[in-house]
Amino acid sequence: MDKSTFESIEKSISPERLAVYKSDGAGNETVVARYIYNIELCKSFYPLINIFEVTLRNSIDKALETFFNMPDWSSAIPLTQTELMMIDEAKIKIEKKGKEYCHSRLVSELTLGFWVALMGKKYNNQNFQFFIIKHIFHGCPSKQKSSSAMQKNLAEIRFLRNRIAHHERISHWKDLDQKHDLILDFIRWMAPNMHKIAIHNDSFEAIYKNGIVPFELFVKERL
Numbered sequence: 001m002d003k004s005t006f007e008s009i010e011k012s013i014s015p016e017r018l019a020v021y022k023s024d025g026a027g028n029e030t031v032v033a034r035y036i037y038n039i040e041l042c043k044s045f046y047p048l049i050n051i052f053e054v055t056l057r058n059s060i061d062k063a064l065e066t067f068f069n070m071p072d073w074s075s076a077i078p079l080t081q082t083e084l085m086m087i088d089e090a091k092i093k094i095e096k097k098g099k100e101y102c103h104s105r106l107v108s109e110l111t112l113g114f115w116v117a118l119m120g121k122k123y124n125n126q127n128f129q130f131f132i133i134k135h136i137f138h139g140c141p142s143k144q145k146s147s148s149a150m151q152k153n154l155a156e157i158r159f160l161r162n163r164i165a166h167h168e169r170i171s172h173w174k175d176l177d178q179k180h181d182l183i184l185d186f187i188r189w190m191a192p193n194m195h196k197i198a199i200h201n202d203s204f205e206a207i208y209k210n211g212i213v214p215f216e217l218f219v220k221e222r223l
Contacts, residue, residue, distance in 0.1 A: 001029050001223045009223075020169050032223065033215040038171040040207050040215070042164045047201035048183045049161050051194050057115050059136040059190050061107045067131045072103040080122055086114045112161060116154045119147070140189040157183055180204050 006028040010018055021034040064073040090109035094101055123129045124147050160179050163170050188195035
């Protein structure tokens with residue numbers, strides 16, 4: 001790769017974003033290969049995170065419907081101001097889209113942060129949290145089923161999801177394979193059939209196993 005090609009790529013991506021890939025003094029070809037490798041790793045997580053998010057929110061929604069004995073539990077659940085604001089913001093989004101409010105639309109508009117927050121420390125003493133843990137994570141081992149373990153693991157998944165959503169680097173994480181397995185575990189605990197779909201759409205292991213080499217070859221041959 002000649003200098004002008006790298007400078008063109010760097011201009012498109014930004015020097016600041018590429019800087020993390022050359023902090024160890026790597027050459028231009030390696031830097032670009034690392035960037036592409038990171039894209040592929042992030043892409044491989046998308047199906048799993050998609051299935052995880054959708055399954056988590058719908059599972060919690062159904063658990064809360066049962067707990068409060070009402071389809072739209074949003075007015076009954078004891079929430080802090082932060083989560084109440086999230087609900088208000090979701091309702092505003094529905095209105096801006098020109099759609100009528102209904103509970104299913106609220107559920108789909110609420111962010112992952114909202115659902116993870118319901119499992120957080122601030123709600124440790126709320127019976128609805130105990131009910132959620134008991135009733136939706138059917139296959140979860142007892143040692144992973146405590147509030148503290150749930151909070152730690154869900155926070156890790158959310159952090160990874162946000163890194164990917166903001167196109168940040170994840171390829172340097174030494175425990176990326178463990179985080180991958182953790183997402184699959186959560187899906188399996190909630191919905192075994194969705195776990196089968198997730199496995200079918202999972203390309204992480206092959207990309208992670210092959211590492212940066214295929215992308216180094218691409219850069220050398222095509223750029």
